[in-house]
Structure formats: C-alpha cells, structure tokens
Amino acid sequence: MSKVLKWVATLLIVIFVILVYTGTYFDISREELEAKYATGASQFLNLSDGTRIHYRDEGNPNKPVIVLVHGFNASLLNFEKLVPLMVDDFRLVSLDLPGFGLTGAIPSKDYTIDSFMDTVTVLTNYLEIDTFSIAGNSMGGHVAWRYAIDNPKKVESLILIASSGIRTKEDIEKLKQTKDSSPIVWRLMRYSLVRNILMFYTPRFFATQGLKPTFFDPDIATEDLVTQFHDLALLEGSREAILSAMTGRVCGNEPGILSNIFAPTLLIHGEKDNIIDLKNSLHFEENITDIEVKIYPSTGHQPMYEDPIRTANDIRNFIQKSLIQ
Numbered sequence: 001m002s003k004v005l006k007w008v009a010t011l012l013i014v015i016f017v018i019l020v021y022t023g024t025y026f027d028i029s030r031e032e033l034e035a036k037y038a039t040g041a042s043q044f045l046n047l048s049d050g051t052r053i054h055y056r057d058e059g060n061p062n063k064p065v066i067v068l069v070h071g072f073n074a075s076l077l078n079f080e081k082l083v084p085l086m087v088d089d090f091r092l093v094s095l096d097l098p099g100f101g102l103t104g105a106i107p108s109k110d111y112t113i114d115s116f117m118d119t120v121t122v123l124t125n126y127l128e129i130d131t132f133s134i135a136g137n138s139m140g141g142h143v144a145w146r147y148a149i150d151n152p153k154k155v156e157s158l159i160l161i162a163s164s165g166i167r168t169k170e171d172i173e174k175l176k177q178t179k180d181s182s183p184i185v186w187r188l189m190r191y192s193l194v195r196n197i198l199m200f201y202t203p204r205f206f207a208t209q210g211l212k213p214t215f216f217d218p219d220i221a222t223e224d225l226v227t228q229f230h231d232l233a234l235l236e237g238s239r240e241a242i243l244s245a246m247t248g249r250v251c252g253n254e255p256g257i258l259s260n261i262f263a264p265t266l267l268i269h270g271e272k273d274n275i276i277d278l279k280n281s282l283h284f285e286e287n288i289t290d291i292e293v294k295i296y297p298s299t300g301h302q303p304m305y306e307d308p309i310r311t312a313n314d315i316r317n318f319i320q321k322s323l324i325q
Helices: 003-021 030-037 111-127 141-148 169-179 184-190 194-197 205-212 223-233 237-248 256-259 278-287 308-324
Strands: 040-048 052-059 065-069 091-095 134-139 155-161 265-270 291-296
Touching: 030 223, 040 111, 052 111, 065 111, 065 141, 091 111, 111 141, 111 308, 134 141, 134 308, 141 256, 155 308, 205 223, 223 237, 256 278, 265 278, 265 308, 278 291, 291 308
Parallel strands: 065 091, 065 134, 134 155, 155 265, 265 291
Antiparallel strands: 040 052, 052 091
C-alpha cells in the first residue's frame, strides 16, 4: 500500500511540475511584440511621463473621423476586419488603451474609465482632430458614451457595440440568481489569490477560454488569434495592468445618466452575446433620445469581428444619415 501511495504522490508531483512549467511565462519585451504586431499603419505617441500610446490613423483624411475604442483585455487589432471596409468613406483612428495591447502599462498605473477618456483626448488633440464620431465595443462602449456626455461639443455621433457601463441594483440581483456565463478566467480574476498567481502563471489555456465565449461561433477564435491575445497579455508590465484594470472596473451606473447623451447614437448588439446580456441594451434604448438599434442574430460579443460587413454598412449608413440631419 505504501508503494502505491508513493507512486501516486510522485505522479501528482510530476503533473504539478508539468502544469507549472507549461503555464509559467516570462514577460515578452516591448521590442519583440512591436516587431510582431505594430504593423501596417501602426504608430506611437510618446508622452512626457513615459506613456507610449499605440494607435493607427487610417482611411481618407478628408472624410468624417471615427475613433475606435476596444474592450477589456483587447486591442485595436479587434477592429482589423472592420477598418478595411470603411477606409474609403472615413478617417479611422484606433488606439490601444492604457494597460492593453501595445500601449501596455503606463507610469501612473491609472486604468480607469477617466484615464481612458483622457487618452482619447490626448491622441485626438495630437492629431488635431476637433470633432469626431466615437465607437466603442464592450468596455470601449463605456468609454465612448461617457466621453459623449463629458465632451458634447466634440462628439458628432456615438456608436455603441455591445456596450458595458450600465448595471442597476436589479441587474446585479438577477445576476446573482443566474448562472455566470462569463469566461472562467474572468471569474477567477475576481479573487485576489488567483490574481497574484496570474502575475506569473498565465497558461495559453486561459487566453483560449477567455476568447472563445466572446464569439457565437467559437471556431472564430483561431490558434493565431489566441496567440495574439496571449502574446499581448505578456507584454512587460501588462499582466499587472490588466489585473489592476479588472479590479477597478465600475459597471454600476444607473441608466438615468444616459439621458445626458445628445449625440445621435447607433447601438449594435449580438443576439447571442454571452458577455453582456442583450437585455442590457434596453437601458440605452430607453434613455437615449436619438438612438437607432441594430440586433444581429447568430452573433456574439464582437459584431465588428464576427460580422464586419454588416457592421460597416450599418455604421456608414448611420453616419451619412446623421450628417444630413
């Protein structure tokens, strides 16, 4: 019996060592990741405090401007399928928010919605863009609608793609009573012990599990896309920044705040969104006066990636109509 226990103990130790070995990753240098992912129209804005903002400025400089803002644990690469479909009709400025993508960690360690809005202002001022439409997916939607409230003279129109940022007390109570369908890695990140472990132990499996549920068709999360997400999370300093942004997220705004949005608004939401319930869109629809709603069937949390042609057409038609009015 003692021999069996020794063999079992040895096997468990071997399995543990293998798991640790395969899941422990060192930071990847900025130089290496920029060489791999700062391609095409990628540029960097270096600020005096050491912040390095990754952005792309594409399309027709003489056409209306749209600023594209990505969601949590994402990057401007989430808009790569959408941008080529719109470059003839718009000037498209996309950016990596602090803590994410190739912007990564910033010296201030401020990864709040206010910090993200400041980054949009800094970049648009640098590019000498006075007015623009702003489009945001998920957390980027939260940034976008808050920006529209705080900067009504700058924002010509607002585009919300499965936007976050509104959650009533009733919503929270309902969530407690229903099964949490968010990616398992997101749920684990709520615990301080797990967050400390994730600083060093960041298996590729977590990137896969975090990405697949965002799509209605999980096969969209290809090996290359998983590698991209995993790589960018390993940018030196980014793991700490992402975990900090996770703990500092605030999604408890009451819907009434949305009545302060006066810009024409387009809301796009996937019917099969596993991250932000489709019912969440009712808050926007009921509280924004000038709003157009598009619900995409057989689509998850990233319509601009899952159905870029329809997304591009809806945005184009919406903005052209807004300009006529």
